[in-house]
Amino acid sequence: MRRIKTAVFVMIVALPGVKALASESSPYVGEEAREISSLSKAEIDGLVSAEGMGYAKAAELNGYPGPAHVLELSEKLSLTADKWRETEALFARMEASAKELGADLVAAELALDKAFRSRNIDESSLSELVKDIGDIESRLRAIHLGAHLQQTEMPNDQQLAEYMALRGYNDAGHGSHLKPHHGK
Numbered sequence: 001m002r003r004i005k006t007a008v009f010v011m012i013v014a015l016p017g018v019k020a021l022a023s024e025s026s027p028y029v030g031e032e033a034r035e036i037s038s039l040s041k042a043e044i045d046g047l048v049s050a051e052g053m054g055y056a057k058a059a060e061l062n063g064y065p066g067p068a069h070v071l072e073l074s075e076k077l078s079l080t081a082d083k084w085r086e087t088e089a090l091f092a093r094m095e096a097s098a099k100e101l102g103a104d105l106v107a108a109e110l111a112l113d114k115a116f117r118s119r120n121i122d123e124s125s126l127s128e129l130v131k132d133i134g135d136i137e138s139r140l141r142a143i144h145l146g147a148h149l150q151q152t153e154m155p156n157d158q159q160l161a162e163y164m165a166l167r168g169y170n171d172a173g174h175g176s177h178l179k180p181h182h183g184k
Contacts, residue, residue: 059148
């Protein structure tokens with residue numbers, strides 16, 4: 001009789017936890033209805049419009065300014081007309097390449113999604129689809145990072161320090177070693 005009481009007690013105590021586990025849903029609920037399961041509408045829009053989407057964070061946070069932000073801050077940075085034109089041309093080249101690769105990445109993610117939805121996928125096709133996505137994404141990231149690398153050659157040290165301050169980056173962090181990589 002004591003075992004039965006213990007078992008009933010355990011069931012009563014554990015029941016709310018079991019019920020809570022059963023009622024918890026996946027953080028992905030609703031995403032199965034998206035056009036591309038792995039990408040939100042905002043991510044798709046960002047990729048096809050060449051938004052940075054964090055691809056150049058390693059450069060940005062280490063004192064390599066992005067051309068889009070340099071253009072946004074051009075008055076506060078006192079860019080010369082020549083530097084503004086150089087930055088605008090750099091941004092245009094980066095944007096054109098990034099838009100093309102962004103569209104390619106969306107198409108590759110769609111192909112992966114369709115393969116899973118149609119249940120027409122095996123280890124070999126999975127490997128190829130994922131390799132294609134990785135290749136496109138690495139080239140896209142290199143485009144964004146490369147633009148930051150090229151942009152660093154344009155402003156002078158004072159403008160670079162001002163850029164970092166205007167963007168809200170702390171001098172005590174990685175941004176405090178700006179001079180060694182800045183040639184002008």
